Ligand SMILES: Cc1cc2nc3c(=O)[nH]c(=O)nc-3n(C[C@H](O)[C@H](O)[C@H](O)COP(=O)(O)OP(=O)(O)OC[C@H]3O[C@@H](n4cnc5c(N)ncnc54)[C@H](O)[C@@H]3O)c2cc1C
């Protein structure tokens with residue numbers, strides 16, 4: 323194991339000042355960061371521990387927005403009455419993720435920044451060819467075991483899935499991430515813009531600059547968010563990543579039948595949390611019924627590309643969307 327230094331930050335400002343980019347990493351719950359160091363994927367020179375800081379742990383309603391501090395634990399947000407009432411899909415995306423022990427350790431900021439579970443990526447000793455670890459080295463998954471790899475947003479360089487659940491809900495409901503850096507710069511990035519397609523640089527996964535910290539996540543309140551649902555289908559019923567998932571929200575016209583607003587994002591099938599805009603467009607103004615939902619949901623995987631073992635995701639994803647919308651709409 324390579325040696326690294328450890329700094330226990332005294333505040334968020336101190337953590338930002340101590341983060342000697344790009345060789346430093348923040349340590350929140352550690353459930354991703356320490357795994358990546360143990361398997362040799364990441365070898366930071368310094369860990370800046372923010373896990374114990376009491377800042378960034380608030381959940382609040384502010385100016386029509388649900389504000390979540392980046393150091394809120396997954397379990398704290400999942401169990402919050404505010405989140406459950408105003409953003410059921412956000413709560414469900416967290417309570418269906420990982421295990422109870424992990425949810426008690428892991429933070430919301432760390433959850434957003436988790437990295438792919440591609441087994442070739444996580445085994446550098448056995449598989450030196452991984453463009454995400456080493457751009458230009460190849461991709462072992464293209465001809466390998468790709469049962470749980472992406473069918474949407476892929477490139478010739480990388481077909482790795484974005485594995486998280488929470489960011490799928492954030493993407494569906496136009497959440498915004500608040501980012502701070504040591505030089506005092508503060509900016510916001512929409513969740514829909516935060517993640518990067520792999521292209522020929524799959525090592526660049528998101529818009530976070532070196533040394534920047536996610537300090538908060540804001541989700542705008544809306545009728546669709548209040549009537550939202552997160553459906554996760556997986557190979558076993560708990561403690562498993564999504565085979566396909568959907569975060570959906572619905573708002574109906576006063577006739578209680580016509581769809582006024584609808585939000586849909588997919589997880590478990592794409593290289594990043596995937597907003598299904600074409601399905602949303604196809605559904606607005608249409609009557610809420612099973613046939614309409616199923617027909618529109620088929621649009622979600624137009625242009626999807628399967629490899630040897632993952633064609634099932636192209637069939638599964640539209641079914642998950644339709645089922646999630648039927649549940650949100652009270653049809654099942
Ligand atoms: C066995 C297992 C099963 C899992 N199953 C699921 C699942 O089903 N669904 C799911 O969504 N997730 C799942 N996970 C992933 C888990 O939810 C993440 O590991 C966890 O949320 C990461 O949060 P953390 O606080 O521990 O992050 P850390 O490990 O501390 O950090 C992760 C990364 O984010 C950086 N970081 C952390 N906080 C910040 C911040 N505020 N600003 C900038 N950078 C930051 C760190 O430097 C690091 O690079 C699973 C994990 C394991 C080990």
Ligand code: SF4
Pocket residue numbers: 438440441442443451452453454455460461462463464479480481482524
């Ligand atoms: S799919 Fe991506 S992460 Fe997996 S081996 Fe290929 S390049 Fe690496």
